[in-house]
Amino acid sequence: MDHFDKIEAYYEGTLSEAEKLELLNQIEADPKLKSEFEIQGEMIEGIKAYRKAELMAKLDAVQITPATQHLFAKLFGGAVLATALGVGAYFYFQPNEDSSKKDAEQTEIATPPQAIKAIDNATPSTNTEINVSPQEAEKSIRREVENSNSEKTKQPAEPTIKVPEVVDHFEDSQLVEEESVSAPKNSSSFEVNSRKDMDVSVKISKKYNFHYQLIENKLVLYGAFEDEPFEILELNMSENIRLYLYYKNDFYAIESGSEEIKPLIRVKDQELLKRLSSLR
């Protein structure tokens, strides 16, 4: 190891104490070596100084926020944090309107199938009429008939009334075969005539229910007559022509000679009822 290496080792701290002592003695004895030793030391000091200055220059270039801004930033940060905590706590402990709205929205979204189901259960439809009580069904049917009749009132049309076909003059044999127009065999005073030109219509009226009006050849029935079939029987009796309405197992007399709206009165005469029944 030459002197340069020894000096290098000395500054790096790798020499033993004995080697250090030996080198220092040599330096004291040799001015040239002493100068070399000092230059090496100063070189290392210069390298360190360069690095120190380099680092300090880097630190000097670091942007420092003014103390007031620093304090303000701290205070502002604290305030923001406190506000955030406060708001968070508020929404945590308070019932959330948004969430309730969301729940409502979700309920609305979820409702349609349920609502449809509810409507299916509550509203009598064609499929659910079986489950509806008779009274409700009757009301429902009446409403439907009223609606259909009101439409028909607006657009008068041929009523779907099953008018029995009758013949002007028929023999007893025919009466037997066609019960609806047959006359009692033992009654010679009865004659069944067909009023082909008779126009029968049904009207729904709030004022008149289960009434009739006969104007010449036109018979108007007031009431819900379309829920069940009805029949009009015209009997040519010896003295006059009598009309009867058969509806729901009952006969009702229709008097001619007046154009007033009259109530339908059920026939109670048992003999007449027998005759009318036999005619049907």
Added chain:
Amino acid sequence: MTDQEIFARICKGDEQALELIYQKYYHMMVRLVVNNSGTEQEAKDVYQEAVVVFWQKAVSGNLVLTSKMSTYLYSICLNLWRKELERKSRHSSEKKDGKEFQQQEKEEKIRIIRECVGQLSETCRKVLTYYYFDGMSMKEIAEKVGFANTNTAKTKKYKCKQKLDEIIRSVYSEHDFLD
């Protein structure tokens, strides 16, 4: 980023982490000096020196942090400022003697050598400063600078030092320091 994370990065030679810690405690350390008869500039100088001392100890692996980083930095600042106050006090009460002159002469030599270091290549500057100031091993220098192995780093260090010696000698002759 926590102080521990910053410290770990500093120990690995991350200079950006050093800037972070410098920024973080700047106002605290400057206040210490200013509140003890120091100026803003003196406070800044002391704090920067303290941070550099902290860096040197941390990178060389000679620092085991047993307290908060701010506490450690505070203690360095306090010591440096006390020394500075002592120096100022001594400077005002004593006359310049031969020893002081020698100190100034040495400081001037170091300033010239520092300039000579600046004339070296970047790689040479890194190798020499990392080795002599940061206290890095040859392995660490090889990794940081990008050498193939430690032998390459050793060779480079030797050559760089020779180059610096040449530059210094040429400068010294110009200034007649060797005479």
